[in-house]
Amino acid sequence: MNLLNTFFNIPILIDTFPLLLSGLLVTLEIGVTSIIAGLIGGLFLALVRLYGPGPTPFLAKIYIDIFRSIPLLVLLIVVYYALPFVGIRFSPFVSAVVALTLVSSAYTAEIFRAGIEAIPHGQFEASQALGLSPRHMMVDVILPQAIKIVIPPLTNNCINVLKDTALASVVAMPDLLKQATQAQALSANPTPLIGAALIYIALLWPLVSIVARLEKRFGREKRP
Amino acid sequence: MSPIIMISNLKKAYGIFTVLHGIDLDISEGEVVCVIGPSGSGKSTLIRCINRLEAFSDDSSIVVDGVTVGPGKALAKVRAEVGMVFQSFNLFPHLTVLKNVMLAPMRVRGTKPAEAERKARELLARVGIETQAEKYPGKLSGGQQQRVAIARALAMEPKVMLFDEPTSSLDPEMVGEVLDVMKTLAGTGVTMVVVTHEMGFARQVADRVIFMDGGRIIEQGTPTEIFDNPKEERTRSFLRAVLDH
Numbered sequence: 001m002n003l004l005n006t007f008f009n010i011p012i013l014i015d016t017f018p019l020l021l022s023g024l025l026v027t028l029e030i031g032v033t034s035i036i037a038g039l040i041g042g043l044f045l046a047l048v049r050l051y052g053p054g055p056t057p058f059l060a061k062i063y064i065d066i067f068r069s070i071p072l073l074v075l076l077i078v079v080y081y082a083l084p085f086v087g088i089r090f091s092p093f094v095s096a097v098v099a100l101t102l103v104s105s106a107y108t109a110e111i112f113r114a115g116i117e118a119i120p121h122g123q124f125e126a127s128q129a130l131g132l133s134p135r136h137m138m139v140d141v142i143l144p145q146a147i148k149i150v151i152p153p154l155t156n157n158c159i160n161v162l163k164d165t166a167l168a169s170v171v172a173m174p175d176l177l178k179q180a181t182q183a184q185a186l187s188a189n190p191t192p193l194i195g196a197a198l199i200y201i202a203l204l205w206p207l208v209s210i211v212a213r214l215e216k217r218f219g220r221e222k223r224p
Numbered sequence: 225m226s227p228i229i230m231i232s233n234l235k236k237a238y239g240i241f242t243v244l245h246g247i248d249l250d251i252s253e254g255e256v257v258c259v260i261g262p263s264g265s266g267k268s269t270l271i272r273c274i275n276r277l278e279a280f281s282d283d284s285s286i287v288v289d290g291v292t293v294g295p296g297k298a299l300a301k302v303r304a305e306v307g308m309v310f311q312s313f314n315l316f317p318h319l320t321v322l323k324n325v326m327l328a329p330m331r332v333r334g335t336k337p338a339e340a341e342r343k344a345r346e347l348l349a350r351v352g353i354e355t356q357a358e359k360y361p362g363k364l365s366g367g368q369q370q371r372v373a374i375a376r377a378l379a380m381e382p383k384v385m386l387f388d389e390p391t392s393s394l395d396p397e398m399v400g401e402v403l404d405v406m407k408t409l410a411g412t413g414v415t416m417v418v419v420t421h422e423m424g425f426a427r428q429v430a431d432r433v434i435f436m437d438g439g440r441i442i443e444q445g446t447p448t449e450i451f452d453n454p455k456e457e458r459t460r461s462f463l464r465a466v467l468d469h
Contacts, residue, residue: 125277126314126373130328130380131304140327144318 009191016183016192023179024199030093030175031162034100038161039154041101042108049113051134060109067106073167075099080171096168096175104161111153115146152214159207163200176200228253228289228383228415229274235281236269236439243269244280245439253383256416258426258447261436262462267419270436271386274417275306289383304332307377311389313369315361315376321348322357325376332380340379347375351405367398371405378409385409387418423466427451435459 049060067075080095090098119142127137169178180196227250234247243266251257259267272278274286276293286293288302316324325344329335335343348354351371353364361369370390377385387406391399403425410416410429420426426433426447433450435443435458443456454460 120314122310122312122314123316126308126310126316128277129275129303129306129308129310129386130376131300131332132328133300133331136331140331141316145316148318 007190007194009187009189012187012189012191013195016180016187016195019179019183020176020192020195020199023174023176023196024203026093026174026179027162027165027168027176030096030100030165030168030173031158033097034104034165035158035161037097037101038104038108038157041105043112045105045109046112046116047138049109050116064106064109067103068110070103072099072103072164073170075103076167076171092168092171092173095171096165096173099167100161100164103164104157107157107160108154111150111157112146114153115150116142118149119145149218152211152218155207155211155214159204159211162204162207166200226290227251229417230285230287231270231274232285234270234273234284234286236266236273236278236284237281243439244273246284247439247441249434249441251415251417253415254413256410256429256431257418257434258430258432259417259419259434259436260421260423260426260450260462261442265436266439267434267436268388271308271388271417271419274384274386275303275308277308300332304380305382306384306386307380307382308386309370309373309377309388309390311392313361313366313373313393315369315373317361320358320360321353321364321372324361324372325379328376329379344375344379347378348372350378350408351375352401365398366394367401370394370398370402374402374405374409382414384415384417387416387420389419389421391420391422421466423451423463435462437462 045060045064049057049064051057052060076095076099079090079099080092083090123141123145124137127141132141165175166177168175169181172178176196176199180192183192184190229249229251231247231249234244234249235242236244247270259270261267269278273280274288274293276286276295276299279295280286289305291298291302293299293302315321316327319327322341322344325347326337326340329340329343330337345354345357348357351374353368353371353375356364356368356372361372364372374390390406391402394402399422403422406416406418406425407429418426418430428447430447432444433447434441435450435454435456437458443450443454443459450459451463454463
């Protein structure tokens, strides 16, 4: 059948599969690096925004607002194509990770802030009354409770970051999408694109269903 | 011997609403002081100022065991020596009962885990919760949770214990078990400042009863003086309202 040969050409899929897998590896490298850096940056930003000295909470808020407003594709192109004009040159990999991390940090910061603010005030007061330092209060009392609350939205953010790695293909990063479009050009057949789409779904569907399950579970716990 | 808590000219306002109008109060070491009065009289705010959970006016002064309570480094020292028990318990829900009691000594005093655990189990036994040590606070009744909260505060070996309406959110049948623990504690020589609506407890246990209204101390004295022979009309009308029904 013609349609099958065009979109699900098994021999072409088998031929290009190693290429797609190498692309998947790059996608995962960009994604995981950005997710981890974004978590660290986001937690830092959230703490500065809530408890930072002097004007730092305001600066953190400005950062968060800017990087939640800028389209990721625009940021990526600015980092890769515009910064070299001022002498800052990043490799495609670093460009992609920098852009994804800058944006992911902003979203993660808001998630952490919401999580910390959801902890009842009495937890802070009890910690202070016991003489715990601000650092111990955060590490031992507040964050363990806040992290439980923010796991579903954080997982959601991870999904978004992994999906957004596909944008790295515009800065010539050989990620899953880039490899698929190249394989498509070589074989003059769109099957590799379908293959890439299926790999994205296979990668992210489990995460999506985990989020759904977590949200249901935590939602139930809130109503004892 | 100088008092362990010296409060002078304590003022506190929320915007234009003044909660405390310059309170002067000295409390001696080992004294058990009960603070009574209508809601909104400032009695909770008063004890929350002692460990500076509430900030207060700059021209006010609170000195606890020789250390001035103010913003900055000395505050940690004061808080380590002043235990507090809250109306809503405020146990840490993600830690077991045992860990709740062990946390502060380990983090603030640097107590070794084994020693902290030994001490925690001893305190839990003292408040009658030793069999619940491995449970999470959410599995305990209100009365049990409040007894854990008392053990948690005592684990820091505080010189002063503050109680902010410790029985007000408990089911009536659980009030007794918490008051019993507090009565025992009162006999151990720790200084206690108790904001309470339990007049029976105040009469039986307090060395001194303070009646507050409108952000001022209206009258203070021994339980006998306050409950049997109040001098101020406002004290009389408050006691009539809470006792005669």
